[in-house]
Amino acid sequence: MTPRLILxxxxxxxxxxxxxxxxxxxxxxxxxxxxxxxxxxxxLPRALxxxxxxxxLGLSGxxxxxxxxxxxxxxxxxxVSSSAALGGVIAxxxxxxxxxxxxxxxxxxxxxxxxxxxxxxxxLGFILAGMxxxxxxxxxxxxxxxxxxxxxxxxxxxxxMMGALTDxxxxxxxxxxxxxxxxxxxxxxxxxSLDALTLGEDAARSMGVDPARLQWIIALGIGLGVGAAVxxxxxxxxxxxxxxxxxxxxxxxxxSATLIPSALGGAILVLVADSLVRLVPGPGEVRxxxxxxxxxxxxxxxxxxxIRGQGA
Numbered sequence: 001m002t003p004r005l006i007l008x009x010x011x012x013x014x015x016x017x018x019x020x021x022x023x024x025x026x027x028x029x030x031x032x033x034x035x036x037x038x039x040x041x042x043x044l045p046r047a048l049x050x051x052x053x054x055x056x057l058g059l060s061g062x063x064x065x066x067x068x069x070x071x072x073x074x075x076x077x078x079x080v081s082s083s084a085a086l087g088g089v090i091a092x093x094x095x096x097x098x099x100x101x102x103x104x105x106x107x108x109x110x111x112x113x114x115x116x117x118x119x120x121x122x123x124l125g126f127i128l129a130g131m132x133x134x135x136x137x138x139x140x141x142x143x144x145x146x147x148x149x150x151x152x153x154x155x156x157x158x159x160x161m162m163g164a165l166t167d168x169x170x171x172x173x174x175x176x177x178x179x180x181x182x183x184x185x186x187x188x189x190x191x192x193s194l195d196a197l198t199l200g201e202d203a204a205r206s207m208g209v210d211p212a213r214l215q216w217i218i219a220l221g222i223g224l225g226v227g228a229a230v231x232x233x234x235x236x237x238x239x240x241x242x243x244x245x246x247x248x249x250x251x252x253x254x255x256s257a258t259l260i261p262s263a264l265g266g267a268i269l270v271l272v273a274d275s276l277v278r279l280v281p282g283p284g285e286v287r288x289x290x291x292x293x294x295x296x297x298x299x300x301x302x303x304x305x306x307i308r309g310q311g312a
Contacts, residue, residue, distance in 0.1 A: 005264035009051070012271035016047035019275040045173040046165045050274045051267040052173075053165075053233055056180045056225035058266020059259055061240025062247070063187045066194035066255030067218055068123045071303065074240035075226045078126070078219075079133025081237075083109030084230035085161055086137045089144050092157050099175065099231045106227020109133050110219040117215060122201060126215060163234035163289025165274055176232040183225020184263065190217055191256035198255065236289045238296025239266050245303060 017039070018024055024043060028035040057075060064073040075081050087105025088098035116129035141161075148154040193214050196204040201211065229236070243265040244258055251257045270288070273295070277286040 002261055002264070005261055005268070009264050009267050009271075012268045012275075013047055013051055015275045016050055016271045017043050020278045041169060042167070045170040046168055046274070047271065048173045048177060049165055049168055049232060050271045052177045052180045053229040053236060054239060054266035054268065054270030055263040056184050056229050056266070057236065057239035058243040058269070059184055059187055059263040060222050060226055061242075061266075062244040062255070062258045062262035063190055063194065063218060063221070064240070065244050066258070067190070067197065067214070068127050069197070070123075070127065071245065072241065072300075073127070074238070075222055076134065076235075076237055076240075078109075078113060078130030078222065079137060080106050080109050080113070080130075080222050080226045081230050081235055082134045082137035082141070084227045085235050086141045086144075088160060088231060088234070089141050089157050092160060093144060093148060093153060098160060099172075102231030103179070103227050105137075106223050106230065109137070109227075110223030114215055114219050122211060126218075159287070160234045161289075162287035163236040163292070164285075164287045165233055166285065168232065172232050176228045179228035180225045183221045183223070183228065186217060186221035186224065188259060190214060190221075191259055194255035198253075234289060236270065236292050238292050238299065239269055241303075242296055242299050243269060245299075 017029070018026075020043070022035065022038070024035045024039050029039045030036055060075045061073070064075065064077065065071055067073075068077075084102045084106035087108075088102035090105075091098045091101035094101075113126070113129050113133060116132065117125040145154060145157055148157065193204065193209045196207045196209045199207075205211070244262045247258050247261045247265050251261055270292075273291050274288050277288055277291050280286050
């Protein structure tokens with residue numbers, strides 16, 4: 001399964017490099033022409049960021065679904081995405097670039113998440129704390145939008161929160177990709193513990209799993225990776241929800257077996273979606289976050305119906 005996903009990821013990456021209102025094929029990639037400059041300044045960093053964002057969102061979703069044992073879990077559930085978005089909104093209102101404060105918002109949410117969940121809170125405490133953070137961050141974001149000093153700031157905030165990779169350059173990739181890679185590496189450390197949790201919390205403890213340490217690892221990995229993804233692109237939802245479910249159909253239910261395939265699947269999904277939004281007729285393009293919501297909402301309802309059917 002993994003070798004095929006790697007090939008599909010490479011194909012999606014090549015598509016992202018070429019696709020757009022103006023197609024740019026390999027002979028023009030490094031030419032000293034307008035197409036060559038577009039490739040180096042826009043297409044290449046956009047493809048790199050799309051792959052990184054999709055990978056960390058897919059991996060985060062797989063880890064959270066394994067840890068919380070909840071098939072509806074994804075990175076937005078634990079409040080990191082909304083907290084990072086809140087930081088970005090504050091930065092825009094203050095006239096700064098969103099990245100530093102968005103990362104700070106994601107980092108602060110990690111600390112609050114673990115402190116609110118408590119040492120013995122377990123998965124239930126973790127998800128309840130995340131829901132509180134997500135609700136609070138969303139409310140504060142709506143409040144800040146309502147008091148924005150002018151319509152231009154409001155428009156900029158809304159456009160950023162919709163999620164997109166438009167006009168992202170290599171400087172953005174150089175800052176964000178190492179943080180996403182670090183977050184992904186931290187999340188991969190959870191593989192053995194997630195497998196142990198499938199036997200129950202008591203059995204996992206007897207196998208050497210420290211629940212408090214596992215919470216910190218998951219929170220740190222999501223804070224670094226998802227925080228960086230939101231900081232550079234805005235909120236791109238549903239990737240972490242959809243991809244692990246699709247992957248489990250091919251690799252089985254063991255959490256550790258879904259992690260790397262989910263990262264690859266997330267990269268494929270975001271790269272293909274970002275390529276398609278550029279091909280929409282007209283002078284502009286559909287925001288990536290909007291496109292993912294159009295795909296994700298029906299998937300969510302189908303998944304919810306399937307779960308209810310199994311419980312009947």
